[in-house]
Amino acid sequence: MSVQNVVEIEPVGPALSVVLGKLQAAYRADPAPSYEQRVDRLSRLHAGLMEFKDKIIDAVDQDFDGRAHAETMLAEILPILEGIRYYRKNLRKLMGQSKRHLPLMLMGAHAKVHYQPLGVVGIVVPWNFPVFLGLSPLVGALAAGNRAMIKTSEFAPNTADLLTEMISKHFTDEEVVVINGDVSVATEFTKLPFDHLVFTGSTPVGRIVMRAAAENLTPVTLELGGKSPVIIHDDFEIEEAAKRVVFGKGLNAGQICVSPDYVMVPRGKVDAFVAAFVKAFSHRYPTLAANKDYTSIITERQRDRLVENIEDAKAKGATVTAINPSNDSFEGTRKLPMHLVTDVTEDMRVMQEEIFGPILPVIPYDTLDDAIAYVNDRDRPLALYYFDWDKARGEKILNETHSGGVCINEVVTHVAVDDMPFGGVGPSGMGHYHGKEGFLNFSKAKGVVRKGKLDGNQCVGAPWDNKMFKLLVNFQLRRFRKP
Incomplete structure (x- = not known):
């Protein structure tokens, strides 16, 4: 070639x-x-x-x-x-x-x-x-x-x-x-x-x-892309949800367009989720700096952006938990530990722009309707992830939210299903x-009409007061009389 x-x-x-x-x-x-x-x-x-x-x-x-x-x-x-x-x-x-x-x-x-x-x-x-x-x-x-x-x-x-x-x-x-x-x-x-x-x-x-x-x-x-949310229902085991979110958020150190961008958990379970996430992440990545399983940030500029977002959240009152199981030093590397951010406010950069890295805000909610309203008040994301064994509530999420794609009790992997479309909606994209x-x-998709030797138009064409046209119109109107 x-x-x-x-x-x-x-x-x-x-x-x-x-x-x-x-x-x-x-x-x-x-x-x-x-x-x-x-x-x-x-x-x-x-x-x-x-x-x-x-x-x-x-x-x-x-x-x-x-x-x-x-x-x-x-x-x-x-x-x-x-x-x-x-x-x-x-x-x-x-x-x-x-x-x-x-x-x-x-x-x-x-x-x-x-x-x-x-x-x-x-x-x-x-x-x-x-x-x-x-x-x-x-x-x-x-x-x-x-x-x-x-x-x-x-x-x-x-x-x-x-x-x-x-x-x-x-x-x-x-x-x-x-x-x-x-x-x-x-x-x-x-x-x-x-x-x-x-x-x-x-x-x-x-x-x-x-x-x-x-x-x-x-x-x-x-x-x-955009800010793809995770919603965990109160009935779903928080430890199991944390394990599954860790899998998706850990991939490529969060540098994925469909990576979980923030997690919504029932009020009162924020600390439990943080603890479960830290445990699950530490199990998958017991070390970070020299761990070939944990991806670096693509450039120094991107790493600096993420660090600035973390510092911005801290300065505005957030609680930030850095997950560094073996207390590694990252000097001379582009790696960045996973960070959980709680007590977030809307003026923080981690809530205003797509994170695209190892930072995960955790947000409490009171009712499922509140969580749905929170998601719907923001730009339509590329992906939405919902954890709940109840199928009826799962259908409620599908019907009442908009996103490019959805995983229920799972994250990220819908992209790998080649027998269904992948694409965004609104600010998260268009087309598939x-x-x-x-x-x-x-x-x-080109529409084609092919006519044979019989040309019915010759029977119904102008002058429009011809009998065949009137018969055709009257017949059609009788057909359309009822919806």
Whole structure:
């Protein structure tokens, strides 16, 4: 395969447009890839991942200056392979044209929905999951028959290098192109006239991306995160809930768009939850500084931001519990202990912005309705987590709150279910990828009416006082007399 599809853009300028133009020309030359072509592209991506997985895992570890290889395998490599498997199994059915019903006035015709590729999909990749959040949208785009340009994160350069090597080995520069570069390149990238643009990142940057895409009327899928709440019902065992929240919050040291952002517990159980969380976290991570299972913060700048948020909470009256079981020193590392924050107030930065790190506010509530109202008074999150064995109350949560996705008695793992959509709502994003909805997201559903030799319009057309038209109208009105 060509190595020309690995592109370093420095400085920005016409080169991006040239790369896009080549992909667009290739799409126009082959606008309807067959089932076999699509499966072949998915299979090549599968082969690339299997070939490069160990090197990619090492690269992610280097970029984070410490991330467990098991976490990268669990959260990045395996879900992509699962997504490829899903589409290879279901693609023929997804590509099938869908028959639709016609109104009586079009009797004799046939209607169907034809699904076709959009063209070229742009994908902007964040640093927190630099493999999964780049290649998972790519899987859906390729399944739908598109070509793609991927902008890697400059904060994960080693991973970006491996991805560009993998893509260039297994795809031509008329199928998938990888773009490397800094924020100026990313800015120019989002201004390109893609047929669809996928962006994963913060809500403020998402607004900027959407404005840039609007200039070209480019449809967008925005996966923006937000403050994903956990609600623990009074009937649920607090120790069990703490164990399950620790699992999700500990992954990637909280640097996940769907990481639990704050926990709501029944008033009177705050101390019990804190104690249970400390115990469960200490069991999973008995040491931190030299523990390869506990992920570092991606950059010094991000670590400084998190430390400033902790100090801001302390200064405004919060109680902060740092969980450092072996009293490690973190000098010379980018690691940061898990911090529980109680006695929080709304003016604290930990309650005003997405945390994206090892900090977890714990908030008391009185009734379930109070907890629901608290969540609904804020921006709609990317995920919501509810702990309760009562199914009726679980349905109440589903019906009375809005979020991109929900886990009941679990956190985070819904993202790995490839047979259902993943995406946000409102400030946490729009659009979906994964599963059937991902295929539809990257396809144009084109309505088609095909008429045969019999043309009924000739019987009912103007002049409109003809008998056939009157008979048709009267018949239809009798049909519609009752709702």
